[in-house]
Amino acid sequence: MRIGILTAGGDCPGINATIRGVCKTAIHHYGMEVLGIHSGFQGLIDIDVESFTDKSLSGLLNQGGTVLGTSREKPFKKSGLASGINKPELIAENIEKLGLDCIVCIGGNGTQKTAAKFADMGVNIVSVPKTIDNDIWGTDFSFGFDTAVTIATDAIDRLHSTASSHKRVMVIEVMGHKAGWIALYSGMAGGGDVILLPEIPYRMEAINETVMNRLKRGKPYSIVVVAEGILTDGTKRAAEYIAQEIQLATGIETRETVLGYVQRGGSPTPFDRNLSTRMGGHATDLIANRQFGRMIALVGDEITSIPLRDVAGKLKLVDESQDLIVQGRRMGVCFG
Structure with a gap:
């Protein structure tokens, strides 16, 4: 199989560790070919890609930011049609032109929403949740938090x-x-x-x-x-x-x-490095088993996945019954 990987939205510690987890698993375990897509979804509009090898993945585990670069390009926004270009259709065509069997999207809430729309179009997509805010629905924790x-x-x-x-x-x-x-x-x-x-x-x-x-x-x-x-x-x-x-x-x-x-900014903690590695590896497992249209999630201690359509448009917010709030109040902490 030939897969592409991109990072979209804001930068976040652990993105490079996730890229490494996806690509090393794909190359070493499954014998897949991997293309890195630059600048998020913009790279699929411009066909700005590079071939990843084991050598090009060296040194990524503890490196902050994203070696692929990122952008906040949202192809489904109405402004995307202002120039007369249907960006979602162009991206789907370019994915086919590049011969990609699946796209791995690493991103936050906006990226999950975009990935879900591409999945509805029939594009093979697997996503990995990325945000320091920890507000992506369906996963207990996201790397970067x-x-x-x-x-x-x-x-x-x-x-x-x-x-x-x-x-x-x-x-x-x-x-x-x-x-x-x-x-x-x-x-x-x-x-x-x-x-x-x-x-x-x-x-x-x-x-x-x-x-x-x-x-x-x-x-x-x-x-x-x-x-x-x-x-x-x-x-x-x-x-x-x-x-x-x-x-x-x-x-x-x-x-x-x-x-x-x-x-x-900066280097991810050991917890985030390991979470990124596990999530990246599981994303590649889903692709190998042709389970598309899903987002990787940490539920308890287990790495699993959920349908992208269940995630899109939802936020995971703090509830007052959360253990830390209950215990904090018992200790005299003021929550307002």
């Missing part, structure tokens, strides 16, 4: 000493879009006193009360972890808004830190 949580937790750990030394409230903003998984996991791991998630409404009164109660107990500093997607006044970033509101109400000096893209 553990790395992002590790980076955010390290930052929170470092802010504890500054907050304590200056008797300040430190507000740290982490990524996640509409999901609070990074904020929850890093906030709990980093000993956050207040953790704000998009899924749980918050009251500034409750936050300020938590800060003041800590002051009365002889703890003149607090750590507040906020997800970027929480509701604000609409004019400021989450951390800036919360920090200003706390200082205004309590009079305690408050500073904000926005981690930003540092959470998406």
Whole structure:
């Protein structure tokens, strides 16, 4: 068989490890030929590809970013027809022209949605979930999440000493879009006193009360972890808004830190390297068994797969019954 592999959407630690897992399994175990497709779906429009060999896969396991490059090209968007080119049909034609038996798509929610549409067109597709946000429906964890949580937790750990030394409230903003998984996991791991998630409404009164109660107990500093997607006044970033509101109400000096893209860069953690390797290998197994139109998923400790049509358009959000929230509340953590 001859397969193609592409990465779409934002970069994420573990993409290269996944490429390696797919391609090494395909080449060594199944004797397949593999073409790397550059710049996401744009590479299938331009036919910008390269042949992967065992040598070209060396050094990928711990490397951040994606050697294939990426783009946010969404071929099914209406703007794709503005130039008179039907991008989905062109891509399907180019896949046939390249003689590809299947395309492996590595990407987040948007990529899963696009992959599902191609599967409905009859294109042979297998996808691997990729996001630091951990918000792809159907998989317990996606690679990149553990790395992002590790980076955010390290930052929170470092802010504890500054907050304590200056008797300040430190507000740290982490990524996640509409999901609070990074904020929850890093906030709990980093000993956050207040953790704000998009899924749980918050009251500034409750936050300020938590800060003041800590002051009365002889703890003149607090750590507040906020997800970027929480509701604000609409004019400021989450951390800036919360920090200003706390200082205004309590009079305690408050500073904000926005981690930003540092959470998406660099080398993946050992957990993400192994998850990427397992997911990549399983994707190749599906192709060899001609099980197309499916997304790889981690369910419990098992790598499995689910139909792409079940994933498209859904988000996996934090529920208040989540163990970490229940335990956090029992320990006095304020969730707003």
